[in-house]
Amino acid sequence: MKTKILLAEDDPDFGMILKQYLELEDFEVSWFQNPEDIVQLLSSDFPFHIGILDIMMPNIDGFSLAKMIVKERNNFPLLFLTAKNQKIDRLTGLKIGADDYIAKPCDPEELVLRIKNILKRTSLFTSEIQVKIGQYSLDTKKLLLSHPNGNTRLTIREQELLLYLLEHNQTTITRNNILDNLWETNDYFTGRSLDVFISRLRKYFSYDPKIKIQSLRGIGFEIDFPILK
Template sequence: MKTKILLAEDDPDFGMILKQYLELEDFEVDWFQNPEEILPLLSSDFTFHMGILDVMMPNIDGFSLAKMILKEKKDFPLLFLTAKNQKIDRLTGLKMGADDYIAKPCDPEELVLRIKNIIKRATPSIMESHVNIGQYSLDTKKLLLSHPHGNVRMTIREQELLLYLLKHNHSTITRDEILDQLWETNDYFTGRSLDVFISRLRKYFSHDPEVKIQSLRGIGFEIDFPVNSY
């Protein structure tokens, strides 16, 4: 079965080129120049595996569209296209739970690689479906982190980072290693996105003081999770 991609891009030339290239790479692409046409699908025929959303679109911008999609389709993988390099755009998307972003004009091969990585993360091969972390329980198939104070539905990227930290439990891991392994790139923006995700994990585990992700200035993080079944 082909990966079905929702593409929201109002530029007719770029949208057509992107659609044709992705189809040559064996993806199925439904291209929407008007994002308003996507909204009726959210309550009915929404069979996409991931979405690629242009940030700057008329009527509904990419961020607003993403909020509408995620409200109905939690954990839906999203990649943002942005023509601007302002960090506020990228960080806004990451804080919303986006899986990745890429600046236009983008290299088609890099875009395809990012798409494949997102899809791969969406169906991860994980050693165990349940992991007990201190007072918490993680269901990796449902991306559900449970605690007596409440449950959190994690994004794919959040869980991927958590599992990577678990594999390096009771040790020090550098920022560069995390960025190279999970983001496959290492620049200012990916570094800031890593900080966003680390902050989220700390917030999720705030009810258990035994769960520790300690920052080491200029190095990375010291990980100490009380794990019972990993």
């Protein structure tokens, strides 16, 4: 079965180029120039495996559209296209729950690689693993972090980072180690995105004071998760 891509891009020339290239790579692409047409699909059949959203679109911008999609399809993988190479774009997208971003004009080969990486990460969580972390319980298949005070649905990126931290429990992990192994790049913006995800995990685990994700200035993070069997 082919991977079905939702492409939201209002530029007719760029959208057609992307659609044709992705179809040559054996993806099935549904291209929408009007984001309002996508909103109408959210309450019905939504047969896509990943979404590629341009940020600057008329009527509904990419960020607003992403919020609508995530509200209805919480773990739906998203990749943003942006013509603006600015920090606020990237961090805003990450906070919404985006899995990646790429600046326009983009190299189609790089775009395909990023899509495949996102899909690969998504496939890691098809088997169910239950992990007890202090007062919390993690269900990897549902991407669900449970606590008596409430449950949190993780994004794929958040769970990927959490599992990596669990693999290196009770050790010191350098920032470069995390970026090179999870993000496969190490620049200013990916470093800032890591800070966003670390802050989120600290917030999620705030009910258990025994869980520590401590920053070490200029080094990385000291991790201490009380794992219960």
